[in-house]
Amino acid sequence: MKITSQEEYGLRCLLQVAQLTVKNELASLEGIAKAEHMTTDYAAKLLSILRNANLIESVRGKSGGYKLSRLPSEIKLDEVIKVLSGELFEVNSCEQFPGNDDKCVHIDCCSIRSVWFSVSHILFALLKQVTLEDLLKKEDLLSKYLKKELILNL
Amino acid sequence: MKITSQEEYGLRCLLQVAQLTVKNELASLEGIAKAEHMTTDYAAKLLSILRNANLIESVRGKSGGYKLSRLPSEIKLDEVIKVLSGELFEVNSCEQFPGNDDKCVHIDCCSIRSVWFSVSHILFALLKQVTLEDLLKKEDLLSKYLKKELILNL
DNA sequence: GCTAATCTTGACTTTTTAGTCAAGATTAGG
DNA sequence: CCTAATCTTGACTAAAAAGTCAAGATTAGC
Numbered sequence: 001m002k003i004t005s006q007e008e009y010g011l012r013c014l015l016q017v018a019q020l021t022v023k024n025e026l027a028s029l030e031g032i033a034k035a036e037h038m039t040t041d042y043a044a045k046l047l048s049i050l051r052n053a054n055l056i057e058s059v060r061g062k063s064g065g066y067k068l069s070r071l072p073s074e075i076k077l078d079e080v081i082k083v084l085s086g087e088l089f090e091v092n093s094c095e096q097f098p099g100n101d102d103k104c105v106h107i108d109c110c111s112i113r114s115v116w117f118s119v120s121h122i123l124f125a126l127l128k129q130v131t132l133e134d135l136l137k138k139e140d141l142l143s144k145y146l147k148k149e150l151i152l153n154l
Numbered sequence: 155m156k157i158t159s160q161e162e163y164g165l166r167c168l169l170q171v172a173q174l175t176v177k178n179e180l181a182s183l184e185g186i187a188k189a190e191h192m193t194t195d196y197a198a199k200l201l202s203i204l205r206n207a208n209l210i211e212s213v214r215g216k217s218g219g220y221k222l223s224r225l226p227s228e229i230k231l232d233e234v235i236k237v238l239s240g241e242l243f244e245v246n247s248c249e250q251f252p253g254n255d256d257k258c259v260h261i262d263c264c265s266i267r268s269v270w271f272s273v274s275h276i277l278f279a280l281l282k283q284v285t286l287e288d289l290l291k292k293e294d295l296l297s298k299y300l301k302k303e304l305i306l307n308l
Numbered sequence: 309g310c311t312a313a314t315c316t317t318g319a320c321t322t323t324t325t326a327g328t329c330a331a332g333a334t335t336a337g338g
Numbered sequence: 339c340c341t342a343a344t345c346t347t348g349a350c351t352a353a354a355a356a357g358t359c360a361a362g363a364t365t366a367g368c
Contacts, residue, residue, distance in 0.1 A: 001155065001156070001157060001158065001161060001235060001239055001242055001277075002155070002158075002239060002240065002241075002242060002243075003155060003242060003243050003270055004155065004156075004355080004356090005251065005355080005356060005357085006355080006356080007155060008250075008251045008266070009251065009253075009356095011266055012260075012266065015265075015266070028313090028314070028315090029314075029315065030313090030314085035259070036253055036259060037252075037253035037254050037255045037259050038253045038254055038357095039254065039357075039358070041357075041358055041359070041360095042356085042357055042358075044315075044316075044317090045317095045356095045357080045358095047315090048315090048316070048317080051315095051316095058314095058315060058316090059314085059315085059365090060314065060315045060316085060363075060364045060365065061313080061314060061315075061363090061364045061365025061366060062311095062312070062313045062314055062364085062365055062366040062367070063313075063314075063365080063366060063367090064313080064314045064315060064364080064365075064366090065314075065315085066315090077269065081155060085155055085156060086156065087156075088155055088156060088157060089156075089157050096157075096162075097159065097162045097163065098191075099163075099190055099191035099192045100191045100192055100193065101191045105189070105190060105191050106166075109292060109293045109294075110293055111169075111288075111289045111290070111291060111292070111293050111296045112162070112165055112166065112169070112289065113293065114293050114296050114297040114300060115231065115284055115289070115296070115300065116157055117297075118280075118297075118300040118301070118304055119277065119280055119281070122276075122280060122304065122305060123155075123273065123277060126272075126273055126276060127273070130269055134265075135265045135266065135269070136265070137265055138263060138265070139263045139264055139265050139267065139268050140263075142265045142268050142269070143268040143271075143272075146268060146269065146272040147272070150272055150276065151276060151305075151308050154305050154308075158325080158326090159325080159326060159327085160325080160326080163326095182343090182344070182345090183344075183345065184343090184344085192327095193327075193328070195327075195328055195329070195330095196326085196327055196328075198345075198346075198347090199326095199327080199328090199347095201345090202345090202346070202347080205345095205346095212344095212345060212346090213335095213344085213345085214333075214334045214335065214344065214345045214346085215333090215334045215335025215336060215343080215344060215345075216334085216335055216336040216337070216341095216342070216343045216344055217335080217336060217337090217343075217344075218334080218335075218336090218343080218344045218345060219344075219345085220345090
């Protein structure tokens with residue numbers, strides 16, 4: 001249960017694209033990488049994940065670049081995080097942790113599983129309340145908003 | 155943002171210890187490993203993490219084993235998860251993701267960071283509401299309890 | 309059509325996490 | 339005091355995640 005590199009840097013790239021999209025410009029790979037102080041190769045890899053998930057679109061060739069597929073207000077963090085690293089705990093795969101067997105010993109009754117399900121559910125309900133548009137705000141503004149709104153709306 | 159092996163299997167071992175502790179028995183390494191279908195070596199490693207964090211105590215020598223250091227009702231999941239894998243996002247280390255620099259580009263203002271902080275805060279507040287005693291219940295009972303109580307008490 | 313600026317892809321290397329192995333320390337009970 | 343049943347530890351190997359490299363495809367503008 002940790003924020004992964006792919007989530008963190010993938011989201012940063014997406015936010016760079018969002019910033020230019022609202023100005024009606026395309027974001028170039030090189031521009032994104034420079035802004036985020038990362039290599040273009042790594043940025044390219046992350047952007048390809050975002051593109052394959054239809055969060056962004058790319059235009060190839062000279063004067064090409066990336067733009068959001070939808071409005072920033074229509075892209076919610078729960079979707080972004082699922083694209084970048086999947087669910088916290090996959091509902092149909094307690095098989096992720098089968099011990100040394102094919103099948104988990106606890107398949108019939110597992111109190112741990114029910115905690116993961118609840119936590120995962122609430123977590124993604126939280127993330128669903130935050131959009132890329134929110135993330136384009138300044139930190140102090142967003143921070144206040146999150147404190148006021150996040151839990152209340154669960 | 156995924157449940158790690160260490161969290162899952164570590165918690166399973168801890169729960170095995172808890173089951174015997176409430177019966178006033180010591181849990182042996184071999185017993186725990188057999189019950190969870192894992193190797194004794196791996197169980198040993200996880201139990202040593204739990205022991206170093208003072209969640210369990212061990213008795214060496216013949217007729218030795220493990221027991222909880224506290225009552226199951228006094229051990230909360232937020233602590234267990236922190237022991238097994240740390241915070242979701244370390245407050246004092248945006249340095250975890252500095253890009254190709256020493257210092258993160260966004261150190262002064264980072265909307266992403268404020269989301270991680272909020273989410274992490276709520277997540278551990280949730281986990282704090284669940285104790286090992288709760289986890290000793292049957293899945294269906296616990297599941298109902300979680301649905302009713304978890305969010306309400308935030 | 310050439311060229312330079314762009315995106316695309318898959319194989320590769322490095323780092324981290326997961327899991328194993330083996331040698332050793334402790335102690336109850338005979 | 340010996341032995342068998344325990345726990346302990348650190349080094350090692352395997353698997354997964356992170357990040358790099360290199361070759362190639364596309365297209366605007368000359």
